[in-house]
Amino acid sequence: MKPQTIIAANWKMNMTNTDAAAFAREFKRIYKGQGDVKTVICAPYTSLSVLTAEFKGTGIYVGAQNMYYEEKGTFTGEISCAMLADIGVTYVILGHSERRAKFGETDENVNKKVHAALSNGLTPIICVGETLEQRNAGITAEWVMGQVRSALTGVDAAGAARCVIAYEPIWAISKGAVLSGDKSLVATSETANDACGGIHNVLKDLYGADTADKITIQYGGSMDGINCTDLLAQSYISGGLIGGASLNAENFSEIVRKAQELNVPKGVY
Ligand code: 13P
Numbered sequence: 545m546k547p548q549t550i551i552a553a554n555w556k557m558n559m560t561n562t563d564a565a566a567f568a569r570e571f572k573r574i575y576k577g578q579g580d581v582k583t584v585i586c587a588p589y590t591s592l593s594v595l596t597a598e599f600k601g602t603g604i605y606v607g608a609q610n611m612y613y614e615e616k617g618t619f620t621g622e623i624s625c626a627m628l629a630d631i632g633v634t635y636v637i638l639g640h641s642e643r644r645a646k647f648g649e650t651d652e653n654v655n656k657k658v659h660a661a662l663s664n665g666l667t668p669i670i671c672v673g674e675t676l677e678q679r680n681a682g683i684t685a686e687w688v689m690g691q692v693r694s695a696l697t698g699v700d701a702a703g704a705a706r707c708v709i710a711y712e713p714i715w716a717i718s719k720g721a722v723l724s725g726d727k728s729l730v731a732t733s734e735t736a737n738d739a740c741g742g743i744h745n746v747l748k749d750l751y752g753a754d755t756a757d758k759i760t761i762q763y764g765g766s767m768d769g770i771n772c773t774d775l776l777a778q779s780y781i782s783g784g785l786i787g788g789a790s791l792n793a794e795n796f797s798e799i800v801r802k803a804q805e806l807n808v809p810k811g812v813y
Pocket of ligand 1: 717764787
């Protein structure tokens with residue numbers, strides 16, 4: 545069986561609190577229930593409380609886009625797992641390529657954050673992915689597998705089964721396919737599936753097939769309401785992490801709806 549399908553929005557540094565509340569009301573109006581698909585909205589810290597209140601009882605989950613691994617103390621500007629859990633946040637994106645490239649996030653930090661998230665009952669969405677240079681140099685598999693292994697160092701099978709891995713090729717992120725209609729910069733379904741299959745194999749190697757089969761692997765990088773069907777139909781892709789196309793309730797719900805339509809069990813890998 546394919547793992548749980550999870551469609552997650554990553555709003556990045558977009559949406560004021562007012563925008564978030566308006567989105568939530570609009571999304572609830574359009575949204576037709578979960579089906580077998582889990583829907584998660586990962587928002588800026590400032591809107592998390594508003595969203596957990598708006599989505600209470602709807603089955604829509606709320607996630608943060610980062611957190612710090614220490615419990616509390618002299619870490620000005622940081623947010624702990626307990627602070628997130630206390631307001632009803634259940635997911636957290638860790639190691640996004642933008643945080644790795646622009647804010648010095650390291651594999652070691654990501655690993656510490658994964659442990660902290662799991663200890664506090666949060667589901668980590670662990671992001672991995674290669675640059676165009678790495679892809680052209682033929683080291684995609686090695687790089688991505690290394691990121692997965694580092695992030696999960698010291699995590700046992702029970703913990704790993706609670707993680708989500710998001711494969712986001714950096715060269716395919718934020719290419720504006722939604723606006724421009726240019727699909728050439730989105731990873732083809734086959735390319736994305738190859739990498740996700742490689743991730744599945746590493747998980748199998750680390751934890752065995754039973755655990756690996758439970759771990760959701762998402763694709764992220766200019767996914768939209770059109771290309772999502774092809775991407776989500778691939779054998780190793782069980783969800784999406786969506787940036788640009790998640791900022792509008794109509795566009796995002798279209799992806800959720802298509803994922804629900806596709807979400808018929810496909811049997812074993
Ligand atoms: P886009 O969907 O805007 O390419 O963003 C992808 C992403 O980085 C999600 O985390």
